[in-house]
Amino acid sequence: MRKTVRTLLLIGAACTLTAAAPTPPADRLLPAKDSAAIYSPVALPGTPDADAIKKAGYVQEEYLFSGIGNIYEAGPDGRATVQKSGIPYTTRAIVVRPRDRRKYSGVVQFAFTHPQFGSNQWTRSGPDVLRSGDMYVMLVVGGDPGTRQRSKPGAPVATPLVLPWFDAQRYKDFVWTDDGIRWDAIGQTIIKLRTGKLPDALKPFTAKKLYVSGWSYLGSIQRSYINWGFHDIHRLPGGQPAVDGYLIGISSNAVKAGFSPINMDKDEMPPADQRMLRTIDVPVIELMSENEARTNTTPQRPDVDSYKGGHRLYELGGTSHQDTGLPAKQGPWEVQLAAKGNAAWQPGPTCATPETDVPMRDLAEGAMTNLKLWHDKGMAPPRAARMEIAEQGKAAVDQYGNAKGGVRPVQLALPLARYGDAGDCNGTIRFQILRRIAFDKAQVQAAYPAGKADYLIRVRAYLDKMVADRWLVKTDADAQYARITGYADATF
Numbered sequence: 001m002r003k004t005v006r007t008l009l010l011i012g013a014a015c016t017l018t019a020a021a022p023t024p025p026a027d028r029l030l031p032a033k034d035s036a037a038i039y040s041p042v043a044l045p046g047t048p049d050a051d052a053i054k055k056a057g058y059v060q061e062e063y064l065f066s067g068i069g070n071i072y073e074a075g076p077d078g079r080a081t082v083q084k085s086g087i088p089y090t091t092r093a094i095v096v097r098p099r100d101r102r103k104y105s106g107v108v109q110f111a112f113t114h115p116q117f118g119s120n121q122w123t124r125s126g127p128d129v130l131r132s133g134d135m136y137v138m139l140v141v142g143g144d145p146g147t148r149q150r151s152k153p154g155a156p157v158a159t160p161l162v163l164p165w166f167d168a169q170r171y172k173d174f175v176w177t178d179d180g181i182r183w184d185a186i187g188q189t190i191i192k193l194r195t196g197k198l199p200d201a202l203k204p205f206t207a208k209k210l211y212v213s214g215w216s217y218l219g220s221i222q223r224s225y226i227n228w229g230f231h232d233i234h235r236l237p238g239g240q241p242a243v244d245g246y247l248i249g250i251s252s253n254a255v256k257a258g259f260s261p262i263n264m265d266k267d268e269m270p271p272a273d274q275r276m277l278r279t280i281d282v283p284v285i286e287l288m289s290e291n292e293a294r295t296n297t298t299p300q301r302p303d304v305d306s307y308k309g310g311h312r313l314y315e316l317g318g319t320s321h322q323d324t325g326l327p328a329k330q331g332p333w334e335v336q337l338a339a340k341g342n343a344a345w346q347p348g349p350t351c352a353t354p355e356t357d358v359p360m361r362d363l364a365e366g367a368m369t370n371l372k373l374w375h376d377k378g379m380a381p382p383r384a385a386r387m388e389i390a391e392q393g394k395a396a397v398d399q400y401g402n403a404k405g406g407v408r409p410v411q412l413a414l415p416l417a418r419y420g421d422a423g424d425c426n427g428t429i430r431f432q433i434l435r436r437i438a439f440d441k442a443q444v445q446a447a448y449p450a451g452k453a454d455y456l457i458r459v460r461a462y463l464d465k466m467v468a469d470r471w472l473v474k475t476d477a478d479a480q481y482a483r484i485t486g487y488a489d490a491t492f
Helices: 005-009 048-055 122-132 145-150 159-166 179-195 200-205 217-227 332-340 360-377 441-447 452-468 474-491
Strands: 058-074 080-098 107-112 135-139 209-215 245-249 284-289 311-316 389-391 417-420 435-438
Touching: 048 058, 048 122, 058 179, 080 122, 080 179, 080 200, 107 122, 107 179, 107 217, 122 135, 122 209, 122 360, 122 474, 135 179, 159 332, 179 209, 179 217, 209 217, 209 360, 217 245, 245 360, 284 360, 311 360, 360 474, 435 474, 452 474
Parallel strands: 107 135, 107 209, 209 245, 245 284, 284 311
Antiparallel strands: 058 080, 080 135, 417 435
C-alpha cells in the first residue's frame, strides 16, 4: 500500500530528508553585472520598470534554490500521494527586494514564472510591491505538456528548456527532470523564506507573512496546490500555515486549464466532485476576467468572511484573459527571445482597435491589499455579485453592449466605450477578444447630456467610492481618472 503524503512529510514540512537521500547543493546567489544577464528578469536595464525599481530603492537578484522532493499522483479523494521519492532539483528565483533592510515590510509576495518561455507577471504586482516595502520572489516551477510538445532543438518553449538555451554556463546547475517536482519546490522554498534558511544576502529578509499570487496557468497552479492538499502538507515547524493567503487570477475550475497536471504523465482534469476549491485555513481571492466568467458555471465556493476558510470570487466584465489595464508592451523575455533568435517565439499581430482599458491590474492590487488587511486586521474584503450570463459562453449585456453584473469598475458604470469583439484580430490572439470600441461624439452626448464637466465629476466621485470601499488604492484611482479625462477630451 502506498504511504500517504501526510505520513511521509508531515514532520519537517516536506523538508526532512531520509538518510539515503542525497544532500542538495547549497542555495546561492547568481551574481550579475546587470539584469540583462538574467533570463526573463522583471525589468531589463534602461526600461521604465527598471527605473521604477531603482527609484523605489529596490534591487533585483537571481538565486538558485535546491532540494529533494517527490513526484505525486492523486489519490481517490483527490489528495496527493507519493509516486516516487528522492528526486533532486535546482530551480531559480528572481528576487526584487529593498536595498535597505530597514525599509522591508516583512511581507513576501510569492509568484511563479510561466511554463511558456519563462514569462513573468511583474506588471500585475510590481507597483504594490514597490509601494508597500514588500519583497517579491518569483520561482521557476517547470513547464507543461503543451510547451514541451512545442519545443524543438534550438527553439525551446518550455521554461526548463529555455534557461540553458539562453545561457548554458549561467544555468549549468539548473536541474529539473519532471514538472511534478514543482509542488515540493514551491512548498520547500516558501518554508525557507519563512524560517530564514536562506543565502546570507536574504537572511535579513525572512518573511513574517507570505502571500501567493499568479495569473492564468499560474493561478491554476495555486488551485491545484490547494486542492491536492499541498497547502496542508507544507507547514511551518509549529504546524502553522506557511502561506497566509492566495490570489488566484484568471483561472476557473470549470475548464481543464483551471488545473495543473500533478505530474508529467497525468494531464487530466480532476473528476467533477473534486473541482470546487477546497476550504483551507487561510483566505483565497479568485479574480476572473469576462473570458473566464462566461463559462464559469460549475459549483463555486461561497463567499466567507472569516479569515480561516475565507473566500471571495470576483468576476470583472470588460476584461480579457490577458488584460492588465495597460497598453500592450514587450516583456523582458520577448526582447531576449527575439535578440537570440528563438524561432518558436513570434510577435503578436498589431490590431487596429486598442485593447480594453478596464483595469484588471488595478483590481488585482486592491485584492492583494485586502488579503493583507484580512490577515492583519480581520477585515474581510468587499463582496460583489456574479456576472450575469445570458447563455453558456455569453454574457448578458446592458444598453451599451457591456457585460452586466460582477465587479463594476468605472469604465462599465460610466462608459465611454463598448468592450467587445472588434472583428479585427480575433483568431490570431488567443483569449484577447475584448477591445475598447470608443463611442462617437453623438453616443457620448446622448449618454451624458450634462456635458464633460459633469461627467468627470461623476467619474471622480465613483473612483473615490471604489477607494473607500477598498476596490482600488488611491494612486491607481488617480491614474484611471487621468486616462479617462483624456478619453473625455477626445470624445465630448
